[in-house]
Amino acid sequence: MIKEISLGLALAVIIFSIVAGYNILPLVILALAGGVLYFIAQSRGLVKSFESSDKPNTKVNFEHIGGQKTAIKELKEALDFIRNYKEITLLGIRPLKGILLTGPPGTGKTLLAKAAANYTDAVFLATSGSEFVEMYAGVGAQRVRKLFKTAREKASKLGKNNAIIFVDEVETLGAKRGQNSSHMEYDQTLNELLVQMDGLKADESVRILVIAATNRADMLDPALMRPGRFDRQVKVELPDRQGRLEILKIHVRNKPLADDVDLNNLAKETFGFSGAHLESLANEAAIFAMRENCKQIHYRHFHEAVDKVIMGEKLNRRPSSEELHRVAVHETGHALICELLRPGAVSTLTVTPRGGALGYMRQHNEEEMYLYTKDYLENQIAVMLAGAMAEEQIIGNRSTGSANDFEKAFKTAENIIKTGLSDIGIVSWDNLSQDRKFKEVKKILEQQEKRVEGYIKQHIEEINNTVTLLLEQEKLTGDEFRKIINKKVA
Incomplete structure (x- = not known):
């Protein structure tokens, strides 16, 4: 009008x-x-409008989020201060102004924020840190003011007493001040956010809670992290085996599974997967089933999907027969030492090119590990060196395909020294000379090379048999590989 x-x-x-x-x-x-x-x-985004749904209570509940029991419990405790406002005022408790969700990408931080809005019956406004930073002075600070104003207006319009502002990738907005000396816009925007959070009062008609998410908490300004702003830090870590099982059950609810699908075994094979990885895994398995015109998703589809999520899609390029033989020898070497040192660990062995790899050996963990012994780390080095040692023993020379293995082995050897597990005992890594570091790392690697060489010489026949079968089929499961080497191992 x-x-x-x-x-x-x-x-x-x-x-x-x-x-x-x-x-x-x-x-x-x-x-x-x-x-x-x-x-x-x-x-250019100078006129910014923050919108929220007229139905701010999203359909995401905490029951829909698997593998994050600890994070959900801690978050619910903080949100109960909002739900039970009258009770906490009697005890003189100050409601929280901000909650910081930290953890790796894909672990469900955004889902937790949406579930928090539903749990507290609050208006939900979502944005990201990058939306507040512009080359024009004062724009970011103006957007921060408008965001808080929009939250209050929207809550009043819908008759709500609570509003949740979710800021994803907050490290872009809340990075330590002084790092961008040539552009003060970053500092001005952060200063405005600090002022707005200080202005939040418990007795307002609309109580605002700021939830921020980041995977780089080390980059945030200390003023943002102090009590009275982001009072709580909730860690949203990668799920453990039981957590992965819960997430898989959530993502296969609407998918027809065959009788041979074992979600427990699948959870074991997906060590290190985030919730986003597992969702992609279930989706890719369904795609593989569709390609084969199957009415149900079989375990082989999930097994193939694990490889795709980790390594990427199969490549059209085809190595020469000589290169293919070398790759088969290399990966069989990895698999042999892995199986000898940790029976039952090999999951898949293939010479099918994926991503940046011509072939690979995938292993799974029987149980989650958070601390590593010297024996475990030395076994890992042995597995890393086994590919190159198998090439040398079977073919007669090595190739550049072991470069990444050597780099990982070198870092693992350094870790042994840093943690005081080497022969030189407890040391200060920074005070060790470069020559001493090199000699000690070289000593650790040479010890494992000799160890691996002895294993390979004892199992040359099994390696050759595996290589022959691998070149015929291109892929072997862990059980098929174990059938080949079981007689000699026994």
């Missing part, structure tokens, strides 16, 4: 000026210039 009245008045002024004989060309030029500037401002 206001826009229509303004346009009518402007048109009336123009007509009156023309009739009166005034030169309106300067006014027209100014109007056009203003319109152009407004258009540029809109295209």
